[in-house]
Amino acid sequence: MTFDSVYVWVSLKAALRCLHVTLLLSIVSLVLGMVLGTPLALCRKFRVRFAAQAADVLIPVLKGIPLVLYVLILNFAILKPLDALAESCAWADKLRLMDKIYIGLAALSAYSAVIVSETMRSALNSVPEGQYEACFSVGLTRGQALRRVIMPQALAFAVPVLCNNFIGLIKGSSIVYVIEILDVLGGAMASAQVSYRFLEAYIAAALVYWVLCAGAGRGSKILEKRFAGR
Amino acid sequence: MKSVIQIKGVRKSFGKNEVLKGVSLDVKTGEVVVILGPSGSGKTTLLRCVNFLENADDGELTIGELSVRFRYAGKKDILTVRRRTAMVFQNYNLFSNKTAAENVMEGLVTARKVPAAEARERAERELAKVGLGGKRDAYPSQLSGGQQQRVAIARAVALNPEVILFDEPTSALDPELVGEVLAVMRAVAREGITMVVVTHEMSFAHDIANHVVFMDDGLVVEEGAPKEIFFHPKEERTKQFLDRIQLKYDYSI
Amino acid sequence: MGKLFDAALVLEYAPPIFLRFHVTLAIVAASVVGGTLLGLLLTAAQLHRTPGLSLAAAGYISFVRGTPVIIQMFIVYYGLPLALYRVGININRWNKLYFVLIAYALNNAAFMAEIIRSAVLSVPKGQSEAAWSVGLSGFQAFRRIVLPQAFLTALPALGTRLVNTFHDTSLAFTLGILDMLGQAQAIGVRTYHVLEGYVFAALVFVAVSLLLEKGFTRAEAAFGRGVKK
Numbered sequence: 182m183t184f185d186s187v188y189v190w191v192s193l194k195a196a197l198r199c200l201h202v203t204l205l206l207s208i209v210s211l212v213l214g215m216v217l218g219t220p221l222a223l224c225r226k227f228r229v230r231f232a233a234q235a236a237d238v239l240i241p242v243l244k245g246i247p248l249v250l251y252v253l254i255l256n257f258a259i260l261k262p263l264d265a266l267a268e269s270c271a272w273a274d275k276l277r278l279m280d281k282i283y284i285g286l287a288a289l290s291a292y293s294a295v296i297v298s299e300t301m302r303s304a305l306n307s308v309p310e311g312q313y314e315a316c317f318s319v320g321l322t323r324g325q326a327l328r329r330v331i332m333p334q335a336l337a338f339a340v341p342v343l344c345n346n347f348i349g350l351i352k353g354s355s356i357v358y359v360i361e362i363l364d365v366l367g368g369a370m371a372s373a374q375v376s377y378r379f380l381e382a383y384i385a386a387a388l389v390y391w392v393l394c395a396g397a398g399r400g401s402k403i404l405e406k407r408f409a410g411r
Numbered sequence: 412m413k414s415v416i417q418i419k420g421v422r423k424s425f426g427k428n429e430v431l432k433g434v435s436l437d438v439k440t441g442e443v444v445v446i447l448g449p450s451g452s453g454k455t456t457l458l459r460c461v462n463f464l465e466n467a468d469d470g471e472l473t474i475g476e477l478s479v480r481f482r483y484a485g486k487k488d489i490l491t492v493r494r495r496t497a498m499v500f501q502n503y504n505l506f507s508n509k510t511a512a513e514n515v516m517e518g519l520v521t522a523r524k525v526p527a528a529e530a531r532e533r534a535e536r537e538l539a540k541v542g543l544g545g546k547r548d549a550y551p552s553q554l555s556g557g558q559q560q561r562v563a564i565a566r567a568v569a570l571n572p573e574v575i576l577f578d579e580p581t582s583a584l585d586p587e588l589v590g591e592v593l594a595v596m597r598a599v600a601r602e603g604i605t606m607v608v609v610t611h612e613m614s615f616a617h618d619i620a621n622h623v624v625f626m627d628d629g630l631v632v633e634e635g636a637p638k639e640i641f642f643h644p645k646e647e648r649t650k651q652f653l654d655r656i657q658l659k660y661d662y663s664i
Numbered sequence: 665m666g667k668l669f670d671a672a673l674v675l676e677y678a679p680p681i682f683l684r685f686h687v688t689l690a691i692v693a694a695s696v697v698g699g700t701l702l703g704l705l706l707t708a709a710q711l712h713r714t715p716g717l718s719l720a721a722a723g724y725i726s727f728v729r730g731t732p733v734i735i736q737m738f739i740v741y742y743g744l745p746l747a748l749y750r751v752g753i754n755i756n757r758w759n760k761l762y763f764v765l766i767a768y769a770l771n772n773a774a775f776m777a778e779i780i781r782s783a784v785l786s787v788p789k790g791q792s793e794a795a796w797s798v799g800l801s802g803f804q805a806f807r808r809i810v811l812p813q814a815f816l817t818a819l820p821a822l823g824t825r826l827v828n829t830f831h832d833t834s835l836a837f838t839l840g841i842l843d844m845l846g847q848a849q850a851i852g853v854r855t856y857h858v859l860e861g862y863v864f865a866a867l868v869f870v871a872v873s874l875l876l877e878k879g880f881t882r883a884e885a886a887f888g889r890g891v892k893k
């Protein structure tokens with residue numbers, strides 16, 4: 182066995198050709214996570230009937246499942262029924278050949294919703310009760326209080342944690358490789374199937390993730406400063 | 412009388428700011444030395460240099476038969492000096508993971524290798540002396556500032572050091588808690604323990620001190636018996652400082 | 665083809681899958697023990713004044729935190745034999761599990777170093793100064809005063825880290841390790857029923873995660889009694 186840095190370069194180029202997939206997976210799942218997770222957190226904070234109780238039970242449970250199981254279970258649970266349906270329905274036959282990236286997106290977004298809802302919950306809890314009381318004392322409604330006072334303060338707390346969540350999603354998105362999606366890791370590995378230069382391929386993929394995560398970390402610092410200044 | 416601790420020509424700069432410009436001090440056995448001076452005059456830094464919490468740039472320290480140049484002090488010298496002195500801090504610095512009694516015992520058991528049972532006995536005795544016999548199992552967070560500082564004084568006294576350094580021991584306290592700490596310090600002084608005290612408490616300085624040192628701008632401006640310094644200061648800067656402080660003092664009463 | 669999901673099969677597959685739980689535990693144990701020791705070294709290197717040393721530690725931590733653990737595992741698997749072969753040690757015959765243990769310990773070390781460092785830095789300087797002033801040596805002050813306080817501050821982060829480490833082990837099957845997930849897949853290949861195995865594994869992960877969380881909340885309450893400001 183030897184190590185040849187030329188193959189790192191070859192794999193790096195292959196990995197970068199799939200960069201958009203990794204970016205798409207991590208960014209869309211972060212956004213969807215925020216869209217789904219924030220209302221969940223609000224429901225729990227304000228004890229919205231049924232929704233709060235359901236979330237109290239479900240979120241700790243879902244938080245206990247590793248991301249790879251989200252991917253494997255959803256992959257199976259989506260494709261298997263389609264396989265069965267494909268014999269009778271033409272649309273199912275077409276649908277089962279869909280791009281697996283949708284399955285990856287579904288899995289990552291579900292996972293992200295759970296993580297982000299926890300982030301938003303602790304952010305909401307970080308705002309002192311006195312802030313709500315002050316809002317109500319000057320006659321704001323709960324919605325106004327949230328929008329104008331509570332959320333801006335909660336966001337200042339949430340931004341660095343959300344950036345951390347995002348870094349987790351960038352790294353976590355590599356897991357979709359197990360259901361054969363061509364992301365950065367998949368692209369690098371595809372190039373190694375030809376050359377059998379696996380170590381070089383993994384190093385190339387690692388470099389791409391490293392740059393992405395370091396960039397996100399840097400961005401976090403800038404955002405943090407912006408939000409702390411308010 | 413014999414000197415307990417002698418400092419000669421201490422210099423210390425933080426960056427370009429020279430805080431101590433060659434300060435000398437001679438503390439005799441059983442003496443209570445009070446260091447006065449406006450804030451920023453370097454009195455706290457001087458105390459911290461003596462305990463090597465700051466590394467002085469120059470100067471010499473003599474404690475008993477041990478003499479060290481600050482710049483060349485090795486780890487062993489530093490440890491020796493620290494084991495012969497004790498310090499009471501402005502914000503108490505009680506070990507927050509230990510109870511009152513454990514705070515007093517820590518130096519005895521870990522540094523001086525006193526058997527635990529004996530250390531506990533001594534800790535309880537010292538806590539009783541500062542009026543906190545009932546608080547030995549309380550954690551610092553369960554004590555008021557005044558109580559914490561009294562534990563800190565017990566912690567220092569228990570070590571039976573040659574000198575105790577007090578760094579503004581009452582300035583972080585609420586006004587109504589100052590009295591109890593000063594009372595404890597008076598009791599310590601009456602036992603004949605050598606003390607060096609940086610403080611703004613003029614009445615304490617006046618009643619207890621044997622020797623008063625007035626510092627300004629990194630230098631000792633004037634020193635002598637309390638009566639001389641308080642009632643017949645020779646230097647203009649001392650007069651100004653005393654006027655200002657006395658005024659504030661009258662005002663607050 | 666059969667049913668998509670057969671609840672009865674979850675029970676049937678449970679014993680063989682749970683019998684592989686010790687593999688997961690072994691990986692977690694290696695990450696915790698190895699990661700803590702290496703993490704302490706990394707922290708020491710990072711807080712050290714030698715610029716090269718702290719820079720190297722910071723670089724290592726940044727790399728590990730910035731790359732997926734699955735890739736790190738394969739880099740160790742392919743790279744370690746190569747590196748050691750150059751210095752004359754042949755580990756090509758090693759059990760795959762050893763590589764996984766090493767990889768996870770190396771991974772966890774970076775995270776532990778970050779936790780330890782910020783916890784140590786969170787202890788006020790006055791605590792060390794007071795310890796020195798009563799005559800404790802630098803090491804004594806660190807061990808008896810700073811470390812216990814830092815540990816208390818770090819406890820919540822350590823709990824989260826332990827749960828994350830536990831979750832990360834779920835990727836070891838991609839290297840062909842026969843842990844719970846590996847077993848679930850093996851059963852799936854044999855019986856075409858893979859979902860049941862996954863669901864059971866998920867249940868184990870959920871149960872253990874919840875237990876760990878509860879345990880750490882208890883520990884915080886127990887250790888923190890009276891101490892917290």
